[in-house]
Amino acid sequence: MFLPPGKLMYFSSPCRYGFINITRQIYSxxxxxxxxxxxxxxxxxxxxxxxxxxxxxxxxTINRNDKKPKYYVLSMxxxxxxxxxxxxxxxxxxxxxxxxxxxxxGKQVLHPMGWDSFGLPAENAAIERDLRPDDWTYSNxxxxxxxxxxxxxxxxWEREVTTCKPDYYRWTQSIxxxxxxxxxxxxxxxxxxxxxxxxxxxxNEQVDEDGCSWRSGAKVEQKVLKxxxxxxxxxxxxLLDGLEDLKEWPDSIKSxxxxxxxxxxxxxxxxxxxxAGDDKSxxxxxxxxxxxxxxxxxxxxxxxxxxxxxxESLLQIINPDVQQTLNEISSKQIDVALGVSAIHPFTKxxxxxxxxxxxxxxxxxxxxxGVPGAVEQDQMFADIHSIKYTTVLDNHEKxxxxxxxxxxxxxxxxxxxxxxxxxxDIGGHMTSGRQFDWLISRQRYWGTPIPIIHxxxxxxxxxxxxxxxxQLPKLDTLTGxxxxxxxxxSDWYNTDCPKCGQPSQRETDTMDTFVDSAWYFLRYxxxxxxxxxxxxxxxxxxMPVDLYIGGKEHAIMHLLYAxxxxxxxxxxxxxxxxxxxxxLLVQGLVMGPSYRLPSTGQYLRKEQxxxxxxxxxxxxxxxxxxxxxxxxxxxxxxxxxxxETVAEYGVDTIRLAILSGVPPQLNxxxxxxxxxxxxxxxxxxxxxxxxxINLKKxxxxxxxxxxxxxxxxxxxxxxxxxxxxxxxxxxxxxLSVAISRLMTLTSVLRxxxxxxxxxxxxxxxxxxxxxxMLAPMAPHIASEMWQGLASVAQPSSQFQWDKTVLEQSWPxxxxxxxxxxxxxxxxxxxxxxxKGHIMVPVLARDNEEEIRRLVTESDVGKLHLNKRTxxxxxxxxxxxxxxxxxxxxxx
Numbered sequence: 001m002f003l004p005p006g007k008l009m010y011f012s013s014p015c016r017y018g019f020i021n022i023t024r025q026i027y028s029x030x031x032x033x034x035x036x037x038x039x040x041x042x043x044x045x046x047x048x049x050x051x052x053x054x055x056x057x058x059x060x061t062i063n064r065n066d067k068k069p070k071y072y073v074l075s076m077x078x079x080x081x082x083x084x085x086x087x088x089x090x091x092x093x094x095x096x097x098x099x100x101x102x103x104x105x106g107k108q109v110l111h112p113m114g115w116d117s118f119g120l121p122a123e124n125a126a127i128e129r130d131l132r133p134d135d136w137t138y139s140n141x142x143x144x145x146x147x148x149x150x151x152x153x154x155x156x157w158e159r160e161v162t163t164c165k166p167d168y169y170r171w172t173q174s175i176x177x178x179x180x181x182x183x184x185x186x187x188x189x190x191x192x193x194x195x196x197x198x199x200x201x202x203x204n205e206q207v208d209e210d211g212c213s214w215r216s217g218a219k220v221e222q223k224v225l226k227x228x229x230x231x232x233x234x235x236x237x238x239l240l241d242g243l244e245d246l247k248e249w250p251d252s253i254k255s256x257x258x259x260x261x262x263x264x265x266x267x268x269x270x271x272x273x274x275x276a277g278d279d280k281s282x283x284x285x286x287x288x289x290x291x292x293x294x295x296x297x298x299x300x301x302x303x304x305x306x307x308x309x310x311x312e313s314l315l316q317i318i319n320p321d322v323q324q325t326l327n328e329i330s331s332k333q334i335d336v337a338l339g340v341s342a343i344h345p346f347t348k349x350x351x352x353x354x355x356x357x358x359x360x361x362x363x364x365x366x367x368x369x370g371v372p373g374a375v376e377q378d379q380m381f382a383d384i385h386s387i388k389y390t391t392v393l394d395n396h397e398k399x400x401x402x403x404x405x406x407x408x409x410x411x412x413x414x415x416x417x418x419x420x421x422x423x424x425d426i427g428g429h430m431t432s433g434r435q436f437d438w439l440i441s442r443q444r445y446w447g448t449p450i451p452i453i454h455x456x457x458x459x460x461x462x463x464x465x466x467x468x469x470x471q472l473p474k475l476d477t478l479t480g481x482x483x484x485x486x487x488x489x490s491d492w493y494n495t496d497c498p499k500c501g502q503p504s505q506r507e508t509d510t511m512d513t514f515v516d517s518a519w520y521f522l523r524y525x526x527x528x529x530x531x532x533x534x535x536x537x538x539x540x541x542x543m544p545v546d547l548y549i550g551g552k553e554h555a556i557m558h559l560l561y562a563x564x565x566x567x568x569x570x571x572x573x574x575x576x577x578x579x580x581x582x583x584l585l586v587q588g589l590v591m592g593p594s595y596r597l598p599s600t601g602q603y604l605r606k607e608q609x610x611x612x613x614x615x616x617x618x619x620x621x622x623x624x625x626x627x628x629x630x631x632x633x634x635x636x637x638x639x640x641x642x643x644e645t646v647a648e649y650g651v652d653t654i655r656l657a658i659l660s661g662v663p664p665q666l667n668x669x670x671x672x673x674x675x676x677x678x679x680x681x682x683x684x685x686x687x688x689x690x691x692x693i694n695l696k697k698x699x700x701x702x703x704x705x706x707x708x709x710x711x712x713x714x715x716x717x718x719x720x721x722x723x724x725x726x727x728x729x730x731x732x733x734x735l736s737v738a739i740s741r742l743m744t745l746t747s748v749l750r751x752x753x754x755x756x757x758x759x760x761x762x763x764x765x766x767x768x769x770x771x772x773m774l775a776p777m778a779p780h781i782a783s784e785m786w787q788g789l790a791s792v793a794q795p796s797s798q799f800q801w802d803k804t805v806l807e808q809s810w811p812x813x814x815x816x817x818x819x820x821x822x823x824x825x826x827x828x829x830x831x832x833x834x835k836g837h838i839m840v841p842v843l844a845r846d847n848e849e850e851i852r853r854l855v856t857e858s859d860v861g862k863l864h865l866n867k868r869t870x871x872x873x874x875x876x877x878x879x880x881x882x883x884x885x886x887x888x889x890x891x
Contacts (some may be wrong), residue, residue: 028787033693037686042781043651049780050651053127056806057154060103062110064538071107072542074100074521076550076558077114077161079121082140082149086590086632086658086670087551089642091313093658093777094735095549096153096588100776100802101729104810110542111154112294112524114161115141118169119513120198123446127478133446137164147643152651152779159527164446170469171523171533172516173451175565177462178572180452183425184231187452187460188283191307192439194223201227203439203512204364205556217675228450228509232560235567236431237264238578242563248583250665256555267291267418269369269427271300271342273353275313282311284342286369291421292413295402296373296392297676300342300384301356303366304329309355315338329357335385345426346403352387354454365433373401388867438561440512445478445485455497455504464498470506486510514557518565521545521580533574533804540576548581552588559584585733588667590658591629592638599624605637629669636846640670641868652778653678659735659777682781684746685774688767689788695758696792710756713748718766719817721745725773726813731879735777745770761794769811779806826851827881828860836860846876848882855882 026044027033034041075095078088099111117137141162149154161168179185193202197216201223205296206214215222232239240261243254266289273282286300308314310327318326318338325336334357341350359368372382373391382389390401399405403415421428441450449470451463451569463470473492486508487493497504518535525542526534548653550558559581566580595616596603610619617624632639646654656678662668721741726737749767757763768789775782786805793801799808824845825837838858851871855861868888875882 016725024065024700026784027791028784031791033690033788033791035694037683042652042682043733045784046152046651046780049783050150051139052783052804053152053154053779053809054149056804057157060109060154060156061158062108062156062542066108066542068106068108070110070542070872071102071547072110072545073102074110074112074524074545074549076116076338076548076554077116077520078144079119080115080117080137080140080144081121081614082143083322084144084642086592086640086642089101089151089654089666090590090658090668091549091551091587092151092153093655094585094733095547096155097655097659097735097776098547098549098729099154100779100806101810103804104772104776104808106821110159110524111156112161112527113153113155114156114520114524115144115163116517116520117141117162117164118447120200120444121620123444123478124328126446130477132474132476133478134164137884151642151646151655152650153403156268156524159524161520161523162526163448163513163520166469166471167530168523169448169516172448172519173463173470174465174469175519175569176511176515176534177451177465177468179230179568180462182568182572184234184423184568186231187226187228189224189226189311190229190439191222191310192227194221194225196221198444199715200443201225201439203514203557204436209839219732222310223308227439228452228507228511229439230564231429232438232564233268233431234429235564236261236429236435238567239560239563240264242567242579245579246581246584249581250584250586251557253552253555253584253586257560260435260556260560262434263289263290264430264432264435266433267421267430269294269345269421271345271351273308273314273340273342274609275317282308282314284308284367285427287365287367287431288371289433290374290410290414291418291514292373292399292402292405292408292410293371293374293392294369294417295346295399295405296390297344297351297369297370297372298372298378298389299352299354299385299387301335301354301359301368303359305357306355306366308353314338320429324817326355329355330540333358337385345421347422354385363434364436374653376548385719427443438512438564440515441509442512444510445472445475446515448516449486450507450509450511452507453497453504455500455502457502458497458499458598460507461497461499461504467498477568507702514561517558519569521548521562522566522569536574543575544577544579546582547583547585549585549587552586553857555586571848579686585664587664588662589631589669590642590668592632592636592670593627594630594636595625595627595714596636597623599623603636605639615843617809629667632670645652649675649679652781653682656739656778661736661741663732663734663736681743681746682778684750685770685781685785686757688746688770688784691754692757692764692767693788693792695754700779706752706759707756710752711760711762714756714760714762715750715764715814715817717745717748718762718769718811719814721766721773722769722811722813726810730777734878737878738773738779740772742770761796764789764793765796765798768793771805772811773783775805777806824880826855827879828855828858828864829881830864830882831885832883846850846877846882851875851880851882 026041026048029048073095075091094112096535099109103109122133122137126136145771163169176185193207195202195213195216195218197218198213202213202220207220208214211220212218240258243257246254266287268285268287271284271286273284288294296769302308315323317340322336322339329336336355338353338355340353342353344351361368368379370378372379372389374393392399392401395399399408399413405416408416418428435679449472451468451470453461453463455461473489478485493506493508495504495506496502522534522539525539529535562580566575567578569575569579593608594603597618604618604625609621609625610617615629630638644681653675657675660678661674724741725738726733752763771786771789782805823839826840827837828835838854838860840851840854865884865886868886870884870886872881872885
C-alpha cells in the first residue's frame, strides 16, 4: 500500500516522503476539512497531492513476473523544443487519463515517455545561438520534463528514451545494418527534393501539395545527389493488406495510407542501362501492372522530367542532336528515341529507351514499359516507331515466348515470374507504380550517423554490430548548413575498412529523424538492454501498443514508417505481431481565438484590443476586428501558455477543460467559458463531500424510513454512470461525454435530501463511485475528496478506505440493476442552430428512422420543419443529435 499524505502525519518516525507541512490547511494533512473550495485551498490540495503522485509514480514499474494483463498506452513522444504548448497538454492528458483508468481496472500499464531529440530545429537553433546542439537539446529536455511533472503526468520515467543519446541510436544503427544485410538499404544517385532553407533533402512524404517543405515552408528544388534509401516498396503489399487488420483505426487514416501506397496488383523490375565505354550501369525500376507479361516488354518510355535525363553519365553518350531536341520537348508533343538501350532483366536483350511528352504519365510515375504483344495501344506505338516485339499471349490467355513460363496461365505465371525476380534480386515485390522507397539521407550534423564505411575495394561496408554505435564527434559550434561538418573531422571521417583493412571513409550523411521514431515504441519495452535492440520475449509480452495517441498529421510519414519497420522486424522473427499499434486515437488541434484588422490583415496582441464593447475593436483606431479560431501560433498571437494557465486555474481544471467539450478527435476551441464551467463543477463536487462530512459528524440516532424511490434512483443513476463512463474509457474514448455523465451524477447527488444522505449506503456508494471515476481525469481533487469521504465512510468491503482513490478498483457494473432506460434527450438542430429537443427511449437512440419519425410528430418538428424543403439530415447517435439542413422560412 502506498500511503496518502494524510496517513503519514500519524507516524512518530521521520517521514521519508517529506509531505508533512502543518501550514497546509487541507484535510489530508491536518485532519480538518475545509468547507469552501477556495483558490488557496485548491492550490494547497494540488501542491500536496502532486508530491504524492510523484512518489506514487515511482512505484508504477513493469514487473516481468506480474500476472496481471498488460495494457500499453502510448502518446507520440515530443520534439524537445523547450516549452510545452496546449497541444502537448491535450495529448498527454488523454494518455495519462487512460493509463490511470486501466491501472484501476487491474492491468499492468506501460505508459512511457521519451524525446524525439535529433533533427533540424536543434541544429538551426544551435547555429543561430553559436551553441552545441546537444547542450541546447538536453537543456530543453530537462525543462520540458519538469513541466510534464508539474502537470502530474504519471509516466514510466524509468523507461525514458532520448533518440540523440548513443545508447539509443546505437540500436537505430543496428536496425539499419539489419536492413542493409537483408538487401533493403541501398545508395543510388537520384533526383531529390532539396530544401534551400534547411539545406537538406526531403522524402516525397515531406513535401506538401504546393511543392513546399513540410518544416521550413520553402519552395522545394530538384537536385541530383547520391542518397541512401530503404526499400519500402518491398513491403507495399504487406502494408496495404495490413490495414485490413487495423479494425480500431479511424477509416480516414487508413484511407490516407491506402491512397498513398496505391494499388499493389503489379510489381517493378530492374532494367540496367549499360553505358558505352563505362563499367558503370544505371538501374531503372519499371512498374508493370501485369508482371506476367514482362517477357513482352519491347520498349520503355520515360517522362521529360525523369531523373535519368539529369545523369551526366547518360547525357555524355547521347547524340548532340537528340540533346537539342530534348531541350525543346517540353513545348512539343513528341517522342524522342535516346539511342540508349535498357537490358531486359530476363532475356538480356537490349530494348530502346524513349522520352515521351505525349504519353499520359500518372502522378509521380515517370516510366512505362510497353508490351506490344499483349496491349493494343502499345502495339500501335511499336508499329509507328518500327520497334520489334514478341507476342506473349495466345488466344487462350496462356503465355507464349516466355522461356520456362510458356504454357502457364496468366495467374500461374504471375506468381512464378515474381518469385524468380525476387530470387535474382531484380524486383518481383508487389507494389504500386506510385510507391517510392524511403529516402533517409540528410546532409546535416544533428542526426544518427549512417553506419557505413566506403572502401575503394569493398564499396559500401556496414560497420560491424560490435563496433556500434558510430558516435557523432563533439563539435563546439556549427558554422553553417550544407556540406556535413563530419567530413571536416578527419580522425572521425578517415578510418579502415572492416573487411580488407584498407584506408577508407565514413558515410557523412545522417538519418532522417523519422527512422529514430519508427521503432521507439519497441525500445520502451526493454530500454536498458545493452546486448540488442530489445529482448523479443519481453517485447512480445508488451506489444502491440493497445492505444496509440497522436496527431493526424503523422498519418503518412511516421505511422507508415513505423509500420514498415515493424513488418520488417516481424519478418526477421524478432516480433510476433506484424502491426505495432492495435488502436489509434487521433487527437485534434487546440485552436485559439485570433484577432486581425480587416484593412491590413495584421494580427493583434490582446493588449492592442478593446474588449469592453459588444465586439472587439483595435484600441487605437476603433476598427472592428475579424475573430477566428485558428491553430495556436506565435505569429497569430493566439497561443495559450500552459504554465501560466495552470498557475491561474490549477492542473485539475486544465485537465478537465482539455477533456471536456468535444471528442479528442476534433479540433478544440480554447475559451475561458469552458474553464469557468469546470470550476463550478469542481465546487459542486467539493460541496457534496462537505455536506456528507458535516451530516455524518452531526449524525444522531434516527428512525427515518427508507425512501425506496430515492434509493432506486440512486442505484440506477450510479449504475448508469458506471456503464456509460466505462464505455467512453474503453470504446468511444469520448471523454467529454464521460465528463457530462459525471456532471449529471453530481446533480443527482446534490438533489438527495439530507435524511437520505445521512443513512443511505447507496448514496455513499454513488458518491465514492463519482470520486473514483473522476480520479483518472482530475487526480488531485479526487484524491482529496476521497480522503474526506473515507474519514466518515461506513466500513464496506466494496472500497479500500485505507488506500487512496487511485489505488481503488474501478466500480463494477451491477448487472442486476437496470440502467436508466426511460428516455434519452436528443438535441434537434435546424441549419446548425439548436431549436429544442425530444425525449426518446434509450433503446431507440441508434435508430435514425424511428427518431426522425418522432421528431416529425413532435412540437419542435411541427414548428420548425413544416413545409420546408429538406436537403440533408446529419444523425449523431453518440451525442445524440439530429441536424436538419433545410430551405425556406419557418411556418
